């Protein structure tokens with residue numbers, strides 16, 4: 001969000017002081033280079049145009065998150081060639097060729113989950129419902145950055161195998177294959193993230209983050225509404 005209250009820019013500390021480091025405790029700096037997980041596609045330089053990002057964020061806040069306590073909305077859309085606004089942008093991004101999200105002849109309904117996170121909030125590591133969604137999800141970060149964490153399903157308790165990726169606002173991530181099914185993804189509840197490498201890093205304050213995650217539904221799943229086209 002490009003609001004005067006956004007903490008994204010003001011939160012950058014050029015060189016963290018020892019007390020900054022104490023504040024972030026045991027966090028490890030995270031880079032915005034995708035960790036080597038098969039099926040994870042991320043290009044940090046690929047940004048949603050600012051105007052489109054602001055427009056979508058404003059629309060969602062006004063129409064979907066206009067009551068206290070609401071932090072998740074699900075939208076559904078029937079199989080269609082129609083790709084308005086946001087979907088039109090996504091459709092033309094090279095990353096999307098790694099998912100069957102835009103087949104030549106659309107036959108599957110689509111779903112968008114909108115999640116709103118305030119600083120300090122996150123999402124428990126999970127694998128998406130296997131029986132409901134097809135492979136290949138597309139996620140967008142709007143309004144604020146965050147660090148997404150990935151853990152191999154069969155080693156879910158082993159922090160050594162934890163991989164992390166810094167998702168700046170307006171970036172897009174694609175999870176397919178192993179990244180979608182053999183790894184959990186989640187966001188730790190934090191108000192700050194440590195970004196960079198072990199020698200050069202900065203502290204980034206989290207602001208209010210809206211994520212939009214697009215999935216497509218398997219044939220057996222019913223379509224519950226048609227609203228996804230409003231994005």
Ligand SMILES: O=C(O)CCC(=O)C(=O)O
Nearest residue numbers: 113115123139185211213
């Ligand atoms: O906020 C995000 O980027 C992730 C959302 C997510 O994993 C979900 O809704 O299942």
